[in-house]
Amino acid sequence: MMLRENPSLKENISKERIAAPLLMAGKAARRKYDMSKCIITVPSMTFAQKARNALTANQIPSTVTRLTPEQAEKGCGWGVEIDCRHLEHSLHVLNTSNIPTRRVRRREGP
Amino acid sequence: MSLVYLDNAATSYPKPPEVRLAILDAMLEKGGNPGRSSHKMARAAADAVFDGRETIASFFGGQAENLVFTQNATHALNFAIKGLIPPNAHVLLSDIEHNAVLRPIVSLGERGVTYDFYRSLGRHERDSDSVLSSIKQKLTPHTAAVIACHRSNVLPIELPLEAIGDFCEKHKLLFLVDASQSAGSTPIDIEACRISALCAPGHKGLLGPRGSGFVLFGKSLGETLPRPLIEGGSGSDSTSLFMPDLLPERLEAGTLPVEAIAGLAAGVKYIRRYGIDTIAYRERTLTTLLKRHLASVPGVRLYLPERQIGSTVLFNLNGRSPWEVASFLDQQDICLRAGLHCAPLAHRLSGTTASGALRASVGCFTTEDDIRALVLAIKKMACSA
Numbered sequence: 001m002m003l004r005e006n007p008s009l010k011e012n013i014s015k016e017r018i019a020a021p022l023l024m025a026g027k028a029a030r031r032k033y034d035m036s037k038c039i040i041t042v043p044s045m046t047f048a049q050k051a052r053n054a055l056t057a058n059q060i061p062s063t064v065t066r067l068t069p070e071q072a073e074k075g076c077g078w079g080v081e082i083d084c085r086h087l088e089h090s091l092h093v094l095n096t097s098n099i100p101t102r103r104v105r106r107r108e109g110p
Numbered sequence: 111m112s113l114v115y116l117d118n119a120a121t122s123y124p125k126p127p128e129v130r131l132a133i134l135d136a137m138l139e140k141g142g143n144p145g146r147s148s149h150k151m152a153r154a155a156a157d158a159v160f161d162g163r164e165t166i167a168s169f170f171g172g173q174a175e176n177l178v179f180t181q182n183a184t185h186a187l188n189f190a191i192k193g194l195i196p197p198n199a200h201v202l203l204s205d206i207e208h209n210a211v212l213r214p215i216v217s218l219g220e221r222g223v224t225y226d227f228y229r230s231l232g233r234h235e236r237d238s239d240s241v242l243s244s245i246k247q248k249l250t251p252h253t254a255a256v257i258a259c260h261r262s263n264v265l266p267i268e269l270p271l272e273a274i275g276d277f278c279e280k281h282k283l284l285f286l287v288d289a290s291q292s293a294g295s296t297p298i299d300i301e302a303c304r305i306s307a308l309c310a311p312g313h314k315g316l317l318g319p320r321g322s323g324f325v326l327f328g329k330s331l332g333e334t335l336p337r338p339l340i341e342g343g344s345g346s347d348s349t350s351l352f353m354p355d356l357l358p359e360r361l362e363a364g365t366l367p368v369e370a371i372a373g374l375a376a377g378v379k380y381i382r383r384y385g386i387d388t389i390a391y392r393e394r395t396l397t398t399l400l401k402r403h404l405a406s407v408p409g410v411r412l413y414l415p416e417r418q419i420g421s422t423v424l425f426n427l428n429g430r431s432p433w434e435v436a437s438f439l440d441q442q443d444i445c446l447r448a449g450l451h452c453a454p455l456a457h458r459l460s461g462t463t464a465s466g467a468l469r470a471s472v473g474c475f476t477t478e479d480d481i482r483a484l485v486l487a488i489k490k491m492a493c494s495a
Binding site: 050069 | 147153346354358
């Protein structure tokens with residue numbers, strides 16, 4: 001009860017209310033950012049590591065990613081996650097490095 | 111008196127400090143299961159495995175994805191032989207092959223595989239013409255593969271890989287190589303030698319721990335995929351009932367020994383830093399020294415002493431069984447191996463099948479003091495005979 005009467009807390013609550021739409025906008029922005037991530041799926045962990053190294057050598061940041069069963073075609077699988085802006089360049093690098101690729105998936109959700 | 115270790119052809123000892131540290135680091139910091147989970151520890155383990163693949167494959171001029179980790183050279187040879195040689199094929203193998211090759215080949219007899227031996231011992235050390243002429247003589251229309259023990263584990267004999275590889279490419283034959291005694295002691299380029307499968311242990315010349323080995327497949331294999339001998343989890347394509355159709359996962363069912371792989375990679379890096387030519391020179395010099403000193407001991411019989419290949423010295427002491435000598439040396443803290451060394455074919459060449467022999471094998475860390483200690487002990491025993 002004491003806390004409710006605290007004017008500073010009231011202020012906070014009201015600020016929170018005001019800030020809520022902004023926070024929502026931030027989440028949407030983050031989601032939008034996440035949506036710009038692409039996963040290039042490859043046949044194995046070894047090829048995912050080889051792909052990461054080839055991309056790094058070409059100044060394309062990437063991370064090795066374990067696919068979910070829904071993302072993978074046969075249960076589990078591996079891929080490299082990149083910024084979708086680098087997709088075309090990345091596929092070219094992997095192709096010239098003789099790294100087999102399966103599919104390109106957009107990252108779903110945060 | 112400190113221990114004198116002259117059994118490096120069985121397994122090298124000691125290992126470089128870097129190898130021990132890499133094993134400890136893998137155990138402490140990379141404790142996850144590589145290629146299975148995706149948490150930090152598993153990713154660190156997977157990166158250690160991939161680093162090992164790249165380090166070892168590039169050391170032999172191969173590709174990381176074509177390197178399959180095994181427990182030792184015997185497993186590697188079984189993967190290559192049983193995974194690649196088709197039923198009813200004819201195979202040519204050298205007359206110095208280890209049981210790690212001989213026994214799998216004999217067992218393939220159940221699948222109609224037949225075999226014949228070609229001669230490894232030419233008129234001189236690097237006599238590729240006589241080896242090739244022997245292979246040509248034994249070639250049949252059904253011959254599918256040639257197997258070569260690059261360097262004998264008993265005698266100073268080394269097979270000419272480049273010449274045999276060229277021949278195999280010309281005749282569209284698989285070329286399988288057992289590099290158990292040469293890997294780490296002499297440069298090998300899998301592509302220059304047109305090798306289809308290069309098999310080696312990690313724990314000998316490559317200075318890794320026991321429990322490490324590999325088979326590296328070459329480009330000459332083309333589209334051929336080895337048949338897996340062991341099936342199980344591979345970390346990918348889990349709903350499929352079959353092993354993946356890509357290397358290395360196709361042959362790597364089950365959890366990989368990250369500690370052994372990290373140690374092996376550290377061993378190869380050590381050799382790179384130290385220089386394989388420097389190691390080869392050092393081993394050759396000490397082997398020559400050992401032969402010269404042993405030859406001066408009355409009652410010592412050396413086998414093929416005039417040849418300067420490899421780092422093993424095969425000998426006997428008149429009137430003493432090799433086991434008796436090895437036991438005496440063990441009491442003096444000198445380690446070497448007596449017997450047939452799992453290589454009955456090579457012992458047939460040296461005429462020591464019935465008696466067996468003593469094998470002293472020099473390694474990366476052998477010293478002149480080690481050589482002197484062995485020679486002194488043998489002299490002592492010869493005098494007491």
